[in-house]
């Protein structure tokens with residue numbers, strides 16, 4: 557059985573847009589209203605860490621939070637489905653691509669402000685950049701995130717974490733954009749976080765900015781800790797090939813990677829996708845892999861683990877878009 561695409565986080569009814577849509581005309585219209593980039597039929601493989609994914613009808617990289625607000629209103633007013641991407645490091649975009657408007661926050665909304673122990677970051681700020689910034693201010697609490705190649709917005713939505721810590725521990729406030737174009741500030745008590753999960757996943761909101769509370773620390777000690785953590789990642793993760801981090805969540809005390817290794821799936825290949833021989837919970841793109849290749853591998857691995865251990869692995873990655881390619 558194939559994985560189905562998740563339904564997409566923010567759609568306003570079924571799109572009235574079909575093949576005949578004048579995306580170019582819409583793009584021109586949008587370009588007049590925002591400062592950021594607007595592209596038509598843009599291959600999303602250029603925007604995901606897996607280097608996989610068909611085209612977005614319309615892709616926007618907003619330059620400002622106001623751009624972001626305009627994009628959301630634009631999508632709502634035109635009845636165009638909206639998908640928000642951070643840095644595309646935890647998603648599998650299917651080979652048919654994503655219909656409607658895809659807004660990518662990485663590359664545009666990257667502002668970071670430090671005031672005492674409070675740090676405010678726009679949704680598209682990259683975690684490694686954020687960590688380097690707070691180190692300069694001698695602030696501790698985010699070291700675990702140094703090697704996570706995602707945005708602050710994506711991290712909060714996914715409750716990204718490592719080394720037994722997660723971003724929820726430092727989040728104080730999340731500013732979201734509602735579908736009606738209103739910015740709303742949510743306190744920690746308004747949100748629930750779990751393992752690779754936040755309640756934001758169930759709501760049609762876009763994270764615009766995040767306020768985090770850190771603690772003062774020793775710059776040298778913080779720097780050393782970050783170096784150590786990055787070194788461990790370099791040894792344990794196949795960072796030389798495009799990937800999306802852990803494909804499956806850990807089902808319990810036994811790590812997904814351990815179970816996958818035990819069923820002999822390390823090195824298993826479908827098309828140009830391969831279960832990494834370095835870390836079994838990673839699937840790497842050997843060059844030219846399709847989403848269909850990755851989905852085939854996911855199903856094969858899941859089936860083997862289910863047969864051997866009676867455990868049904870759940871994906872950590874989010875599957876977005878539509879259509880399966882006929883390739884491999």
Ligand SMILES: Cc1cc2nc3c(=O)[nH]c(=O)nc-3n(C[C@H](O)[C@H](O)[C@H](O)COP(=O)(O)OP(=O)(O)OC[C@H]3O[C@@H](n4cnc5c(N)ncnc54)[C@H](O)[C@@H]3O)c2cc1C
Pocket residue numbers: 565605639640641642643644645646647661679703704705706707708709710711712713714715716717718761762763764793795799800801802874
């Ligand atoms: C080499 C590698 C190592 C990794 N290591 C880790 C790790 O140690 N720990 C870990 O937790 N993860 C890890 N990841 C996975 C990934 O980097 C994290 O989940 C990261 O937080 C995702 O951020 P992103 O900006 O790339 O989000 P995306 O992949 O772009 O999006 C993830 C989800 O969040 C939604 N989303 C993104 N931004 C917004 C927004 N502003 N508003 C609303 N919804 C939004 C998307 O629609 C999607 O559903 C790793 C990935 C790689 C490639």
